[in-house]
Amino acid sequence: MNIWLAVFVGGGIGSLLRYGLSRLVLLLGVKGALPWATLVANVLATALLAWIVLRMQSGLADRPALRAFIGVGICGGFSTFSTFSQENFLLLREGQPGWALTNIAVNVLACLAVFHIIARST
Numbered sequence: 001m002n003i004w005l006a007v008f009v010g011g012g013i014g015s016l017l018r019y020g021l022s023r024l025v026l027l028l029g030v031k032g033a034l035p036w037a038t039l040v041a042n043v044l045a046t047a048l049l050a051w052i053v054l055r056m057q058s059g060l061a062d063r064p065a066l067r068a069f070i071g072v073g074i075c076g077g078f079s080t081f082s083t084f085s086q087e088n089f090l091l092l093r094e095g096q097p098g099w100a101l102t103n104i105a106v107n108v109l110a111c112l113a114v115f116h117i118i119a120r121s122t
Helices: 003-028 036-055 064-078 081-093 097-120
Strands: none
Touching: 003 036, 003 064, 036 064, 036 081, 036 097, 081 097
């Protein structure tokens, strides 16, 4: 498969997964100051990327289209830095700088922790 097509298809799948997760969080009625759907999406995308990079790196070395499909496409479409930035902007605009800083810290630390845990298990 062409790498560009692999990224395109993977990005579409990742975006659909992200939208589905957002709908699920709404359906479950999860509430609170933190944007939970974005946090979960970012942590899951980080876990998948860590697994691909660290566990399957040697197996995917000769399959760049598959690596791009999962790593760039799915993970890129599923994780969401732009939404994360918007949500923090809204928290700041609403006069909730503590929640914005908490959200930033939780997202970054959770994603680093997941990557570290997966790296230690390889």
